[in-house]
Amino acid sequence: MSYPLRRRLWAAALILGFFVLWEVLCLALQVSDLILPRPSQILATLFSRMDVLWPHILQTLWTTMIGFALGVIVGVVIGALIGTSRIAYDTAYPLLIGFSSIPKVAVVPVLVLWFGAGPLPAVLTALAMCFFPIVVNIATGLASTEPELEDVLKSLGASKMDLLLNVGLPRTMPFFFASLKIAATFAFVGTVLAETVASNKGIGNVMMSASSNFDVPLVFAGLFILAFLGVALYVVFSLIETRFVGWANRKSDFAST
Amino acid sequence: MDIAESSIRPRDAVELSRASVAFGRGEAKVHALQPTDLRLAEGEFLALVGPSGCGKSTILKLASGLLRPSSGNVIVGGREVAARALRVGMAFQNPTLLPWLTIERNVMLPLKIVRPFRNEYRLKRKTEFRDRVHALLDDVGLSKFTNHYPWQLSGGMLQRANLCRALIHEPSLLLLDEPFGALDQFTREELWGTMQALWMKRRPTVMLVTHDLKEAGFLATRICVMSARPGRIIDDRPVEFPRPRTVEMTFMPDFVALNQRLRERIIDARSTQIAEVG
Numbered sequence A: 001m002s003y004p005l006r007r008r009l010w011a012a013a014l015i016l017g018f019f020v021l022w023e024v025l026c027l028a029l030q031v032s033d034l035i036l037p038r039p040s041q042i043l044a045t046l047f048s049r050m051d052v053l054w055p056h057i058l059q060t061l062w063t064t065m066i067g068f069a070l071g072v073i074v075g076v077v078i079g080a081l082i083g084t085s086r087i088a089y090d091t092a093y094p095l096l097i098g099f100s101s102i103p104k105v106a107v108v109p110v111l112v113l114w115f116g117a118g119p120l121p122a123v124l125t126a127l128a129m130c131f132f133p134i135v136v137n138i139a140t141g142l143a144s145t146e147p148e149l150e151d152v153l154k155s156l157g158a159s160k161m162d163l164l165l166n167v168g169l170p171r172t173m174p175f176f177f178a179s180l181k182i183a184a185t186f187a188f189v190g191t192v193l194a195e196t197v198a199s200n201k202g203i204g205n206v207m208m209s210a211s212s213n214f215d216v217p218l219v220f221a222g223l224f225i226l227a228f229l230g231v232a233l234y235v236v237f238s239l240i241e242t243r244f245v246g247w248a249n250r251k252s253d254f255a256s257t
Numbered sequence B: 001m002d003i004a005e006s007s008i009r010p011r012d013a014v015e016l017s018r019a020s021v022a023f024g025r026g027e028a029k030v031h032a033l034q035p036t037d038l039r040l041a042e043g044e045f046l047a048l049v050g051p052s053g054c055g056k057s058t059i060l061k062l063a064s065g066l067l068r069p070s071s072g073n074v075i076v077g078g079r080e081v082a083a084r085a086l087r088v089g090m091a092f093q094n095p096t097l098l099p100w101l102t103i104e105r106n107v108m109l110p111l112k113i114v115r116p117f118r119n120e121y122r123l124k125r126k127t128e129f130r131d132r133v134h135a136l137l138d139d140v141g142l143s144k145f146t147n148h149y150p151w152q153l154s155g156g157m158l159q160r161a162n163l164c165r166a167l168i169h170e171p172s173l174l175l176l177d178e179p180f181g182a183l184d185q186f187t188r189e190e191l192w193g194t195m196q197a198l199w200m201k202r203r204p205t206v207m208l209v210t211h212d213l214k215e216a217g218f219l220a221t222r223i224c225v226m227s228a229r230p231g232r233i234i235d236d237r238p239v240e241f242p243r244p245r246t247v248e249m250t251f252m253p254d255f256v257a258l259n260q261r262l263r264e265r266i267i268d269a270r271s272t273q274i275a276e277v278g
């Protein structure tokens, strides 16, 4: 059996084992489902209440995708600016670091104050959570061109634009796609965060109200949905990544075959 | 009148007159190159040798137009270098091929950038330019690897491709900064042969920086030795061994004697620097 296949089987077995252990322990120790429901109960809740949950899932997904898309645009623009210009880098970086280290939970009330409870604060929180990794990755990718290569091309009369199009951008693609994976997950976290604090729709809101009604299985069903969506987003962007920047990984594939 | 003059003396491909370079200013000022005169005729193959840090790479940067002299001037192909419409090719120790392009596309890259080729790039990249790249790759023995990616090639093969990239736009001046420095002895000697064949076939003007005196003697028509920093040229001699030269020739008494003389000059140059520092 090849190593990657074996690795995948082990990973699947570990996940399955985790849930089985959970189920068995809950049964053996007779844990009340008001504290920790069993996975089978959670799944049952998930399916029986899907009709109610579904609009909320869609809401959360949409909000995430819009925030994410805006975050990508903002991130790429800022990243390209500070990656190509030394001055922009030196001037803007401290501000960016400062902004990114504010816990985003603290921003949500401000957004609600300005825009009212609803989808807009959630979109903006998602944006604020996800643009920073993109900025950092784009900027690093653009800045990491070898000086010799730059000399070779400049001595051919290459303009800044030539360098950007032929070297800078293609070299940045692996960094960019790697950051998309992370940014998508971050945007998701941002959305749920905002929904939890102030919204009347979305998975975050469902979990909040379920928790105040002591509907514990529903809270956990929300958690399951969040985990599933998070993984799904990550997988989608990993697939896109391998499709577009396979060259960055080919070296290791080649060595192992 | 031009015709009469140029029949007496071939046109200079490179001309440094009293060109000097200093980096930084004030306390931190570093004199990298003393005012230097250097003329290179078209088709010459010059090797620059000298102690580390003496300004060899700096001279290449002057000739490429990447660096302006602090004083004096640099004329390449009859034009002041600052004019920046040069056709130079450069290759360094690090091949810096782009990992996302095939060897063919890597070698073709200059045609996408240099005028006048870039205007025709879209039109000809699949026909004329492609044939041209293949012919060149064939000359260096890489015709089977045109569609491979850089990571599929060995260090020596990458360096061959790198030479092709530096030559594809038929530069009037080829600048090589220790291009074979990272290779093992056998691969290096193999590449000397390749380089010599390329030069004999296409006759570009070449400036080669190297630490390997045998390499200088094997390839060059002329060798300049530089003093320690701030560098200047302290020895300038032609190399008149017949071509094509072979590795066996590097063991002949004449060749060994040339190496010996160059070695002494460089050791002299280094010891004066050490005396000044200590």
Ligand SMILES: Nc1ncnc2c1ncn2[C@@H]1O[C@H](COP(=O)(O)OP(=O)(O)OP(=O)(O)O)[C@@H](O)[C@H]1O
Pocket: B023, B024, B030, B031, B032, B051, B052, B053, B054, B055, B056, B057, B058, B059, B229
């Ligand atoms: N950008 C720079 N700023 C400051 N000093 C520099 C710069 N580039 C080169 N120097 C200095 O100029 C001197 C000459 O450098 P150069 O790279 O031409 O040496 P070299 O002869 O090519 O050395 P080596 O054989 O080690 O490659 C060196 O002492 C170096 O410290």
Ligand SMILES: [Mg+2]
Pocket: B056, B057, B058, B177, B209
């Ligand atoms: Mg050097």
